[in-house]
Amino acid sequence: MRRWLDGCERLLTLVAALATFIMMLLTTADAFGRYLLNRPILAAYELTTNYLMVAAIFLAMPYAYRLGANIRVTFLAERLRGKVKLAIDYAVQIVSILYCITSLGFDPIWFGVMSMLMLSMGLVFPPVGMIAFVVASSANVSLVKVYTGTSILMIALVLTTVLLMVFPQIALWLPATMK
Numbered sequence: 001m002r003r004w005l006d007g008c009e010r011l012l013t014l015v016a017a018l019a020t021f022i023m024m025l026l027t028t029a030d031a032f033g034r035y036l037l038n039r040p041i042l043a044a045y046e047l048t049t050n051y052l053m054v055a056a057i058f059l060a061m062p063y064a065y066r067l068g069a070n071i072r073v074t075f076l077a078e079r080l081r082g083k084v085k086l087a088i089d090y091a092v093q094i095v096s097i098l099y100c101i102t103s104l105g106f107d108p109i110w111f112g113v114m115s116m117l118m119l120s121m122g123l124v125f126p127p128v129g130m131i132a133f134v135v136a137s138s139a140n141v142s143l144v145k146v147y148t149g150t151s152i153l154m155i156a157l158v159l160t161t162v163l164l165m166v167f168p169q170i171a172l173w174l175p176a177t178m179k
Contacts, residue, residue: 009062016060023052110164113171117161124150124157 030044077085101111123131132150136143147154164171 009066012059013063016056016058016063019052019055019059023048023056026052107168107172109175110168110171114161114164117157117164121154121157121161125154 026041026044026048030041034040077088080088098108101108122128126132126147129147132143132146135141136146139146
């Protein structure tokens, strides 16, 4: 699995580099045509800004994230140590996630409920199923028996998630009554 993901990352990075190269060629050709031949390339600006730039940035993100090469302001964070740095890192992550959630039009409460449902499914369901492994080893029973016993829970979690995706008002009803 690791080799497959590394291969996907290399392919995405290669496509991002190719998009950057095409963007450079297109911009150079457009400038040459516009200023020397008085014939600009039609839609060069739209292709560059709407497609090639997006591909160059977003397809290279997995590689940049793995290297820790994302653009960030670190003049203060590098000077902090220990728990203060950890608390500031968490606060910045929370603010970033909340901004992304609200800018995409999702309700933060609904997103939190959905996140907890997804987390609980990930802890119970295979292939990760950490809770199932803990229960199986501590009760000294087989993993199949644990999954057989939690099958009703799995069905309930999936149905609840589908219901909340289709009808988000279910998760927002109780907080709306508190306003």
